[in-house]
Amino acid sequence: MPKTAVEIHLVEKGVHKMNLQKVPEVADVWTTGNWWVGDRTANQLIGRRIFLHKGQDKAAHIGGEILSVSQAPGSDPKRKVFQFRELADCIGTPAPSSGWGNEKCIIWSANQA
Numbered sequence: 001m002p003k004t005a006v007e008i009h010l011v012e013k014g015v016h017k018m019n020l021q022k023v024p025e026v027a028d029v030w031t032t033g034n035w036w037v038g039d040r041t042a043n044q045l046i047g048r049r050i051f052l053h054k055g056q057d058k059a060a061h062i063g064g065e066i067l068s069v070s071q072a073p074g075s076d077p078k079r080k081v082f083q084f085r086e087l088a089d090c091i092g093t094p095a096p097s098s099g100w101g102n103e104k105c106i107i108w109s110a111n112q113a
Contacts, residue, residue: 003108005044008082009051009060009095010035011103020052020062028086030062034072034079035104042069042080050084053095056105063090 010032012020019033032052037045046069051060064087072079099105 003110005041005048005106006109007049007051007107008037008045008066009053009105009107011053011056011095011100013055013103023083028064029067030064030084030086032082032084034075034081036076036078036102037069037080037104037106038078041106042082045069045082049087049090050082051090051093051095056095056100058095060090060093060095062086063093 012033019031021031023029023031032050045066048066049063050066051063053060064084066082066084068083069080070083071077072081096105096107099107
């Protein structure tokens with residue numbers, strides 16, 4: 001059964017910590033640093049939730065609804081930048097306890113036939 005990406009959790013460490021940016025002159029909209037995510041998965045996440053954590057064992061300090069995804073400028077085509085609208089109810093969301101790899105955790109749902 002095919003699976004669908006339904007949310008993504010990212011850990012802001014090192015270079016990624018410096019890449020969370022507020023979009024100027026747009027209320028509550030942010031961009032993330034660049035993350036290694038395939039095109040199909042990244043596109044499935046548009047309209048879904050994103051959560052940013054300061055560690056795999058930390059609750060989300062920001063998150064929201066993914067508005068768009070784009071290729072990170074000047075890097076590997078699989079490196080993506082997510083633009084999202086901040087949602088207050090995402091703050092404090094616990095980090096998943098498993099499924100982490102490369103500072104990200106994608107939550108999947110099986111498609112119903």
